[in-house]
Amino acid sequence: MIVARRYTLRTALLSAPAAAIGFLGSILQANAAGETPNGDAPAIAGQEITTGLQGHDLSPMGMFMAADYVVKTVMIGLVAACVVTLIIFVAKSMQLAAARSVANRTLREVVAAESLGAVASLVSDRRGTGVLLVRAAAEEMTLSRDLVGRVDPGGIKERVASRLNRIEVAAGRRISKSLGVLASVGSVGPFVGLFGTVWGIMNAFVGIAESQTTNLAVVAPGIAEALLATACGLVAAIPAVVIYNAFARSVTGYRQLLADVSAGIERLVSRDLDRMTVSSGQAAPKLAAE
Known part of the structure; x- marks a missing residue:
């Protein structure tokens, strides 16, 4: 019995939107035929529809001003989301372009250098994530210099790789800020607009009930306002999704660029360690004196 009641309630809830749409369709069909749903044909039905529609401003601004306060709030929020999306697009584009430029320059210098010290001297007066990677590796090499020739150089390489990895993660997290806002706008925007549409159509049906008429002029403005929401x-969601996907690809490319810089630095560190080991002749006192 409980299952039967649940099935009946679920069937009623699912059939309610279809019934409302069917009722609205019968109203529009009756108005198009010049009749009411009861079969009564008004003598001046077309004239009433034309006169009623002329009393409404069906421009986007006019429909916004005539909309219910809930629908207005929804549309204002969606327009604000569009503005935020545009601001994020401009700011993030400039940030990514600058970061990629610095990383590319650092990568070229790392690839062309013969030692880590040479690269560190080149980037000593610059800023950027690539510069931070070089400085972190140089600092770790300075701190571990007295261990070269005494212990396995693999430990030094691991410490350098660890510091470079954490810098890469922090840079990726920093460059990805605000992308979550784009994802939220892209995923939630259509549903917020749909809420405004449902509310507007509900008000249209309330207007039909209060006016006790099926005239198209009573129904059309409310439906138009609802569809505007x-x-x-859609206007808020579509650009947000497109921009988010573009930035996601750009951020992935930027992270790969930083990974290339780190790989180049690790090669320089390994080369320098081998040179220091060979030059020291495995003699710790001589290494300390150097």
Whole structure:
């Protein structure tokens, strides 16, 4: 019995939107035929529809001003989301372009250098994530200099790789800020617009009930205002999704660029360690004196 009641309730809830749409369709069909749903044909039905529609401003601004306060709030929020998306697009584009430029320059210098010290001297007066990677490796090499020739150089390489990895992670997290806002706008925007549409159509049906008429002029403005909310939701969501996908690819490319810089630095560290080991002749006192 409980299952039967649940099935009946679920069937009623699922059939309610279809019934409402069917009722609205019968109204529009009756108005198009010049009749009411009861079969009564008004003598001046077309004239009433034309006169009623002329009393409404069906421009986007006019529909916004005539909309319910809830629908207005929804549309204002969606327009604000569009503005935020545009701001993030401009700011993040400039940030990514600058970061990629610095990383590319550092990568070229790392690849062309013969030692880590040479690269560190070149980037000593610059800023950027690539510069931080070089400085971190140089600092670790300075701290571990007295261990070269005494212990396995693999430990020094691991410490350098660890510091470089943490810098890469922090840079990726920093460059990815604000992308979550784009993802939220892209995923939630259509549903917020749909909420405004549902509310507007509900008000349209309330207007039909209060006016006790099926005239198209009573129904059309409310439906137009409701559909405007859906349009605002799509206008906010579509650019946000496109921009988010573009930035996601750009951030991935930037992280790979930093990984290339780190790999180049690790090669320089390994080369320097081998040279220091050979020059020291495995003699710790001589290494300490150097």
